[in-house]
Amino acid sequence: MAIDPRDPASILAALIQCPSVTPEDAGALDLVQSILEDRSFEVTRLPFQTEGQPRIDNLYATVGTNGPHLLFAGHTDVVPVGDAGAWSFPPFDAKVHDGVMFGRGAVDMKGGIAAFIAAYARCVERNGALPGRVSFLITGDEEGPALDGTLKVLEWLTEQKVRFDACLVGEPTNPNAIGDMIKVGRRGSHTGKLTVRGTQGHVAYPHLADSPIRALVPMLSALMDPPLDKGSNRFQPSNLEITTIDVGNPATNVIPGEATAVFNIRFNDCWNAERLVAEIESRLAGAAAAAARIGDDPLPWNLEWAPRVSDVFVTHDEKLVGTFALAVEAVTGRTPELSTSGGTSDARFIKDHCPVVEFGLVGQTMHKIDEQVPLADLKTLTLIYERFIAGWFGLETGR
Known part of the structure; x- marks a missing residue:
């Protein structure tokens, strides 16, 4: 027809x-x-x-x-x-x-x-x-x-x-x-994948291991608090959401050696991609240092950004x-x-x-x-x- x-x-x-x-x-x-x-x-x-x-x-x-x-x-x-x-x-x-x-x-x-x-x-x-x-x-x-x-x-x-x-x-x-x-x-959109590496070991012998989760949790908390901004004349406040956390560990008696988290940020015109990335990386570095064991260096971590940002x-x-x-x-x-x-x-x-x-x-x-x-x-x-x-x-x- x-x-x-x-x-x-x-x-x-x-x-x-x-x-x-x-x-x-x-x-x-x-x-x-x-x-x-x-x-x-x-x-x-x-x-x-x-x-x-x-x-x-x-x-x-x-x-x-x-x-x-x-x-x-x-x-x-x-x-x-x-x-x-x-x-x-x-x-x-x-x-x-x-x-x-x-x-x-x-x-x-x-x-x-x-x-x-x-x-x-x-x-x-x-x-x-x-x-x-x-x-x-x-x-x-x-x-x-x-x-x-x-x-x-x-x-x-x-x-x-x-x-x-x-x-x-x-x-x-x-x-x-x-x-x-x-x-x-x-709003703009940018996605990051955070990986923290520790030392795998038995949960009964924590002094022989170093859990990446102990660092990952405060690092993620630092991303969300304080808020990125209060919004602007044309936009609501920027928002960061953690979309997945994974340690790849099916065992209950093993301290994992690696933990990852993915997050997405919907950001307003208080930011551009360059300044937003710098802010996130600064927060993570500070939280990683604060989470380190006394006398130890922070656990190694890596932040991988998505190849394309939406401005x-x-x-x-x-x-x-x-x-x-x-x-x-x-x-x-x-x-x-x-x-x-x-x-x-x-x-x-x-x-x-x-x-x-x-x-x-x-x-x-x-x-x-x-x-x-x-x-x-x-x-x-x-x-x-x-x-x-x-x-x-x-x-x-x-x-």
Whole structure:
């Protein structure tokens, strides 16, 4: 059955029916390509593969030439369904029940993609060719390790000398209702792995051993207390969470020789990566010295940082943020909160290329059993996107 490019529900249903559990594509990008090519987009498929990782397919589509360049970014990969038998309807059937569509990816974020495609088609139908350029960057690697998706496509686009003036990411940003929140920034994220080495031995002869746990515990405590900061004007306080501790020791009568812990920091604009790393390493060194036995040197320890840090950012572009906020208010009657809360997204890569904001569906069911979207919400999101596109290109937005 033909898909109406102006109807977000029909586009979303077709996308959900592609079981694109990351890193599988399952025909989702083929579907997007077909719809966009029918709207005169020039489509390029960009597969990338990091050694030891699965091959990831990505899509870049563009239409128009001169004038301002607006980018929409999103992903067609979805998380696993979990217990499929616990769903009210099969997770890839796109069943509509009482005005609600059920399916994995309904809100995160195939719904956002469907709404923007439909919004673009409607805007062009109403106004004719736009006075500028619209592009799509759709990846299959957002829910995965994000090694071969948006980041690699942006590198390719830089090599092609493609530039953007603004970007909208269609992630589900609204906590309770469409119009609640626009994400205008994100905290940074950095992960470290701490290893402390002691001397293995029998628990009955502690003088012949040296437990790394005795050092690890106060070192981890020093990371969390005192707090890194109290927050800033645009961000909540930075937060460090220990995500795993491991000594690899199944025996109850053995003092282990090594202990490790992994932690993640979500940091605000009180820090940059360099100063944050220096602070963490200073705290660890002080705690390790304090934990040493009297007369002994501190136990040897090593801190291995993740190879890539996600930097904190805030978007200040008045045209992008202001135009989008006005579109939200015009359609919903709500004044959206300009927020920097939550985790990370591919916006962390895009912000190095152009101003970026995020706005999409209500995220309450993302990654859950029975992920779902009311069709009324999908319609509202499409109207907001359509009004934003028109406003950003300086076209008539009245309805």
